[in-house]
Amino acid sequence: MRKLIKDGAVVTDDWQFVDADHGTVDALPVGKVIVPLALWLENKAELSKHLPKVGVWLNGEEDTAQLHDDVAQLPLIAVNFPVFTDGRGFSAGRLLRERHGFSGELRAVGNFLRDQLCYLRRCGFNAFSLNEKYDPQAALASLGDFSEYYQGAVDEPLPLFRRRALTS
Amino acid sequence: MYVYDEHDHKILSERVAQFRGQVDRYLEGEISDEEFLPLRLQNGLYIQRLAPMLRIAVPYGMLTSVQLRKLASIARDYDKGYCHVSTRQNIQFNWPSLEDVPDILAELATVQMHAIQTSGNCIRNTTTDQFAGIAPDEIVDPRPYCEIIRQWSTFHPEFAFLPRKFKIAVTASLDDRAAVQVHDIGLQIVKNDAGTVGFRVLVGGGLGRTPVIGSVIREFLPEEDLLTYLDAILRIYNQFGRRDNKFKARIKILVRAMGPEVFAEKVEEEWQHIKNSPARLTGEEIDRAKSFFTAPPYRQIDDAAVSAALQKHTDEELAFSRWLNRNVQPHKVPGYAAVTLSLKPAGVSPGDITDKQLELLADLADQYSFGEVRTTHEQNIVLGDVAKSDLYDLWKVLKPAGFATPNIGTLTDIICCPGGDYCSLANAKSIPVAEAIQRHFNDLDYLYDLGDLDLNISGCMNACGHHHVGHIGVLGVDKKGEEFYQIQLGGNAGEHSSLGNVLGPSFGRDEVTDVVQKIVDVYVQSRNPDEQFIDTYRRIGIDPFKERVYAKAD
Ligand code: SF4
Numbered sequence: 001m002r003k004l005i006k007d008g009a010v011v012t013d014d015w016q017f018v019d020a021d022h023g024t025v026d027a028l029p030v031g032k033v034i035v036p037l038a039l040w041l042e043n044k045a046e047l048s049k050h051l052p053k054v055g056v057w058l059n060g061e062e063d064t065a066q067l068h069d070d071v072a073q074l075p076l077i078a079v080n081f082p083v084f085t086d087g088r089g090f091s092a093g094r095l096l097r098e099r100h101g102f103s104g105e106l107r108a109v110g111n112f113l114r115d116q117l118c119y120l121r122r123c124g125f126n127a128f129s130l131n132e133k134y135d136p137q138a139a140l141a142s143l144g145d146f147s148e149y150y151q152g153a154v155d156e157p158l159p160l161f162r163r164r165a166l167t168s
Numbered sequence: 169m170y171v172y173d174e175h176d177h178k179i180l181s182e183r184v185a186q187f188r189g190q191v192d193r194y195l196e197g198e199i200s201d202e203e204f205l206p207l208r209l210q211n212g213l214y215i216q217r218l219a220p221m222l223r224i225a226v227p228y229g230m231l232t233s234v235q236l237r238k239l240a241s242i243a244r245d246y247d248k249g250y251c252h253v254s255t256r257q258n259i260q261f262n263w264p265s266l267e268d269v270p271d272i273l274a275e276l277a278t279v280q281m282h283a284i285q286t287s288g289n290c291i292r293n294t295t296t297d298q299f300a301g302i303a304p305d306e307i308v309d310p311r312p313y314c315e316i317i318r319q320w321s322t323f324h325p326e327f328a329f330l331p332r333k334f335k336i337a338v339t340a341s342l343d344d345r346a347a348v349q350v351h352d353i354g355l356q357i358v359k360n361d362a363g364t365v366g367f368r369v370l371v372g373g374g375l376g377r378t379p380v381i382g383s384v385i386r387e388f389l390p391e392e393d394l395l396t397y398l399d400a401i402l403r404i405y406n407q408f409g410r411r412d413n414k415f416k417a418r419i420k421i422l423v424r425a426m427g428p429e430v431f432a433e434k435v436e437e438e439w440q441h442i443k444n445s446p447a448r449l450t451g452e453e454i455d456r457a458k459s460f461f462t463a464p465p466y467r468q469i470d471d472a473a474v475s476a477a478l479q480k481h482t483d484e485e486l487a488f489s490r491w492l493n494r495n496v497q498p499h500k501v502p503g504y505a506a507v508t509l510s511l512k513p514a515g516v517s518p519g520d521i522t523d524k525q526l527e528l529l530a531d532l533a534d535q536y537s538f539g540e541v542r543t544t545h546e547q548n549i550v551l552g553d554v555a556k557s558d559l560y561d562l563w564k565v566l567k568p569a570g571f572a573t574p575n576i577g578t579l580t581d582i583i584c585c586p587g588g589d590y591c592s593l594a595n596a597k598s599i600p601v602a603e604a605i606q607r608h609f610n611d612l613d614y615l616y617d618l619g620d621l622d623l624n625i626s627g628c629m630n631a632c633g634h635h636h637v638g639h640i641g642v643l644g645v646d647k648k649g650e651e652f653y654q655i656q657l658g659g660n661a662g663e664h665s666s667l668g669n670v671l672g673p674s675f676g677r678d679e680v681t682d683v684v685q686k687i688v689d690v691y692v693q694s695r696n697p698d699e700q701f702i703d704t705y706r707r708i709g710i711d712p713f714k715e716r717v718y719a720k721a722d
Pocket of ligand 1: 585586587588591592593594595626627628629630631632633
């Protein structure tokens with residue numbers, strides 16, 4: 001089974017990812033599934049019956065507000081990075097956490113780099129389905145590329161200037 | 169000058185370690201070229217025509233003598249003994265080897281310098297007025313705000329992979345020396361009727377392929393709201409900026425497509441969600457930033473007495489008088505002046521400076537200007553705080569060092585990108601064009617008679633040489649694999665910004681100087697008394713220039 005980095009450790013991924021074009025509710029595999037946003041929105045009533053074995057994935061460009069009413073019940077939301085240079089997913093992560101209050105597993109999937117792990121973590125992601133070319137154990141180090149930051153973000157809401165003021 | 173505390177040091181040393189690891193993994197083949205590209209660019213590292221180019225950040229143009237000495241030793245140890253001042257006030261090394269870059273960065277970190285976000289599709293180094301803090305006409309010193317923006321933008325986790333590069337400039341005077349109207353975000357510091365300091369916010373300006381003057385989206389933004397408002401603008405851009413076409417990916421295209429009003433509404437709506445978040449600035453933090461930019465211990469100087477003494481020297485020495493007129497600028501403190509060191513003597517690539525010159529500069533900064541210098545977007549260097557009583561002695565030292573060419577603001581003070589000699593994106597060389605023009609216009613009295621005249625050269629559409637805002641702009645173009653030069657007229661940087669118009673069909677390299685001469689001739693024959701080039705151009709339009717330049721030889 002596929003490896004996953006989750007909460008700072010390498011674990012086995014027990015979720016199945018359903019591609020955008022393979023998605024009808026009837027055809028879903030058994031077990032825990034991550035379905036495309038469109039499928040979820042169209043079949044919410046039906047899919048909800050399977051909660052908490054259903055997660056939803058979206059592309060960074062899709063409006064996270066579409067999940068605003070669902071975040072409380074969803075155990076997992078995944079944001080897909082079609083290419084690693086597409087930074088929309090970083091905003092999507094923050095919005096899901098900070099604006100919509102999602103507290104479940106926020107997973108990055110797709111084409112992102114090991115070298116983006118630290119930024120992703122700061123934007124609220126706690127699970128990373130890394131490209132299989134990486135050794136996930138070695139990649140863990142990149143999560144902690146930085147341990148101090150100027151800006152506030154999901155991991156540390158207070159910007160450095162507020163923390164400086166507290167200690168001086 | 170801002171001084172790092174343990175937090176800043178920690179962030180920087182973590183960056184050095186991170187990039188060292190990335191270079192190792194790249195050299196071992198774990199990171200592909202394509203993946204390494206954004207990683208190295210966000211560290212200022214280009215792969216150039218001949219060797220890598222490393223762009224070092226000079227936050228808002230300020231350098232200390234300690235930093236200058238470090239740059240000199242890096243130029244000597246890792247490069248060919250010189251470096252280059254870029255049109256965005258940064259420093260570029262043209263010949264380092266990739267394997268050495270982590271060591272160079274480690275050395276830079278010891279003097280609180282780095283190459284963070286000097287390239288790539290992220291928030292770039294914030295620029296400001298080269299006379300910040302000393303200009304008689306400024307409302308407040310813009311540098312504390314620049315430093316606040318520097319910290320906010322450094323490794324911003326959400327905005328490191330934007331659709332395209334993103335540049336912010338700040339000015340605090342009406343005579344906009346930071347060109348805020350042609351930046352992705354321009355911040356003009358203003359005071360409202362109540363005397364409160366805030367920002368007039370412009371977005372969507374820019375040069376490059378599609379030059380645009382920015383639109384005002386907020387007339388007054390209170391200073392505490394600076395960072396949250398910037399976050400809102402960037403978030404809208406990150407989400408909605410085009411990513412399908414690199415040439416349409418800058419924020420100016422988004423602002424134009426949405427319309428500035430709609431864009432402003434979107435920003436406002438986003439901002440309402442975050443304006444009271446912990447990212448909101450505090451008065452305490454603004455005061456902390458200001459505490460690094462306090463006045464140095466100026467001496468009491470009798471301005472009238474020193475001016476009289478200077479007069480004696482100017483009467484006796486024409487060369488000194490020329491230099492005083494052109495290269496010395498006013499200062500807000502009586503008895504002090506700002507001195508611009510020209511990096512544009514004929515025969516030197518505009519903006520190049522050697523290791524020896526850097527070291528001399530460091531000594532001069534220590535002796536005459538409280539240990540600090542400033543880089544300018546015109547690719548010169550400024551000693552910001554020189555006592556007028558020292559001007560004559562300083563000039564005596566500057567002259568043999570090659571720093572005293574009295575051409576600041578004249579036709580030969582050319583802004584020029586590295587062009588085809590170094591840059592792999594170039595359509596044409598730019599340095600030889602600048603050199604030919606400098607050699608041709610070598611009569612100082614003639615240059616002074618021509619007055620303020622900006623000639624800017626870019627080797628391609630990317631416009632690093634700011635050709636759109638030169639009174640005369642020269643752009644390298646490629647015609648079936650051959651180098652040609654398009655001429656533009658009527659651009660202007662500053663308060664009354666305008667973009668140049670294309671004169672007509674382009675020219676071969678050996679024709680450019682002659683064309684410039686004809687353009688200048690039309691100006692000289694058409695001008696009213698005391699009328700500057702740009703004003704004559706605006707009055708008579710482009711046609712007389714066209715007629716002269718393209719006149720058929722009889
Ligand atoms: S304008 Fe073009 S040629 Fe000149 S430095 Fe920029 S990219 Fe290179």
